Amino acid sequence: MKKFIAATLTAVLAVGLCGCSNENNKNNNQSESSSEIKTESSESTESSESSESTENSESSESTSGSAESTESSESSAPVQVEELYEYADEPGTGGISITAYKGNESVVNIPDEIDGKKVVAIGDEAFRDCTSITSVTIPDSVTKIGIWAFCSCKKLKKIDIPDSVTEIGMEAFQFCDSLSSIDIPDSVTEIKAFTFRQCEGLMEVTIPDSVTKIGSLAFYGCESLMSVNIPAGVTEIDVRAFGSCKKLKKIDIPDSVTSINAEAFSNCFSLENITIPDSVTYIGVGAFGGCDNAKITYKGNTYDYEHITDFYNAVNNG
Numbered sequence: 621m622k623k624f625i626a627a628t629l630t631a632v633l634a635v636g637l638c639g640c641s642n643e644n645n646k647n648n649n650q651s652e653s654s655s656e657i658k659t660e661s662s663e664s665t666e667s668s669e670s671s672e673s674t675e676n677s678e679s680s681e682s683t684s685g686s687a688e689s690t691e692s693s694e695s696s697a698p699v700q701v702e703e704l705y706e707y708a709d710e711p712g713t714g715g716i717s718i719t720a721y722k723g724n725e726s727v728v729n730i731p732d733e734i735d736g737k738k739v740v741a742i743g744d745e746a747f748r749d750c751t752s753i754t755s756v757t758i759p760d761s762v763t764k765i766g767i768w769a770f771c772s773c774k775k776l777k778k779i780d781i782p783d784s785v786t787e788i789g790m791e792a793f794q795f796c797d798s799l800s801s802i803d804i805p806d807s808v809t810e811i812k813a814f815t816f817r818q819c820e821g822l823m824e825v826t827i828p829d830s831v832t833k834i835g836s837l838a839f840y841g842c843e844s845l846m847s848v849n850i851p852a853g854v855t856e857i858d859v860r861a862f863g864s865c866k867k868l869k870k871i872d873i874p875d876s877v878t879s880i881n882a883e884a885f886s887n888c889f890s891l892e893n894i895t896i897p898d899s900v901t902y903i904g905v906g907a908f909g910g911c912d913n914a915k916i917t918y919k920g921n922t923y924d925y926e927h928i929t930d931f932y933n934a935v936n937n938g
Contacts, residue, residue, distance in 0.1 A: 629835045661694050701731050709742070715740030715761070724752045728774075732759035743749070744789065754798070760784040765792050774798060786821055790814050797821055800844075811838045813858070820844060829853045834861045836881075843867060843900045846890075852876050857884045859904065865888065875899045880907050889913070896935070903935040 655852040677822065692753040715738040718730065725823075726748075727848075732739055739759060744766035747753065754775050758765075767789035770776060776796045783805045791798060791814040799819045804811065806828035816822060818841035827838070829851040836859040845895035847870040848862065856879045862868060864887045871885070881902030885891060891911045897917040908914055908928060916923045916931050923931035 663931055665674060667707055677855035696801065701734055705731075707734055707737075707739075710741050713740045713858065714738070716744045717743040717764075717766070719743040719759055720745075726752055726754045728753055728755065729757045730759055730762070731762040740764070743767055744764055745771070745875060747773060749773070754778070756780070758782055758785070760771050763787070765789055767791055768794070771795060781805050788815055790813065791817065793819060795819070801825070803896060804831070806826055809833075811835055813837055813839070817841060827851050827854075831857075837858055840864055847871070850877070855879070857881065859883060860886065863887060873897060873900075880904065886910050893917070900935060901938070903932050905932075907932070 628784065642820065643708065643826050644892065651701060658868045661735070661764060671675065678920045679774045686923050703841055704721065704723040705718050706722065706872065709720050710717040715733060718739060718741070720730070726910060728744070738761050740761060741764040742758065742762060745768045746769050747756070748771045751774050753773050755778045756770070757780045761784065764787045765781070765888065769789060769792045771793070772780070776798050776805060777798045777800060779799070779802070783821070784807065786807045786809070787805075787806055788808055788811070790812045793802070794814050794817045797820050800821050801824040802816065802822065803826045803842050808828065809830050811827070811831055813835040814837050815835065816825070816839050817837050820843050822839075822842045823844045825845065825848065825932045827834075827848070831851060832853050833856045834850070834854060837843070838858070838861050840863045843864070843866050845865045846867050848868065849872045850857070852874040853876060854874065855876055857877060859881045860883045861881075862871070862885050866888065867890050867894055868888045869890045870886075871891065872882075873896060876899065877897065878899055879902045880896075880900060883906045884904065885908050886906050887910040889910065889912065891908070891914045894908075894914055896916060898919055908916065912925050915923055916928070918931060918934060921934065
């Protein structure tokens with residue numbers, strides 16, 4: 621009997637332990653499964669968030685690119701001619717005069733027409749102090765360049781003046797330091813006072829036969845100018861017209877000239893041999909003052925600087 625009871629208890633305990641073990645295994649399996657689900661869920665969420673972030677980033681870049689494209693398109697829009705210039709009616713012509721330039725371009729091509737009106741003049745001070753300009757082309761509709769029109773355009777190297785221009789105002793190109801050469805059209809009859817004063821980089825100038833007078837200080841302080849051919853039409857070289865042209869070595873004075881005024885060639889330290897034609901009947905005070913190296917020939921007589929007063933007397937006293 622005791623053996624039977626003991627066997628029965630042993631069987632019951634075995635069954636209980638077995639069940640316990642199965643339940644633990646089941647719980648472990650469920651726990652592992654739950655953990656895997658959570659991990660997958662987390663990975664899925666992260667993937668989703670990453671995808672959304674990428675899409676948002678791409679969308680942002682696309683929007684930014686679109687905005688930049690729009691801005692670029694707006695900035696590259698061509699500027700209308702009317703926006704670059706101010707102008708006014710030029711009396712008695714039916715055309716207009718440019719009174720101001722509002723752009724900042726280095727190369728300027730002045731239009732021959734604005735708002736359907738013909739451009740006939742460059743007004744006083746129109747381009748004054750425009751320090752960005754390096755080159756200017758003037759259309760053949762223009763007949764007049766005003767006073768100080770391009771004064772102090774420090775970077776201006778090149779300007780094309782058409783034959784239509786008959787008048788260049790005083791000081792029109794004064795202080796244009798970078799201007800290296802200039803061709804004055806044969807429609808111009810006078811180079812007015814101060815026109816090219818202190819254009820320190822000016823090396824070459826073409827003066828046409830149409831010019832009859834070179835005004836006072838017209839080329840004063842053009843320190844790079846080395847030679848000048850004065851055409852046969854010129855009758856008068858005014859006060860200090862070529863004063864302080866320190867590198868000027870050669871000057872050709874035609875027999876049309878009758879007057880060389882005071883200090884016309886003063887302080888031209890490099891001048892050497894000069895021939896004054898018989899047509900000259902007046903020499904102003906100090907016309908060749910400071911030209912220490914000059915030898916001046918007049919009516920067959922040559923005068924060095926020590927005898928410059930004798931030369932003045934010879935001319936003025938006939």
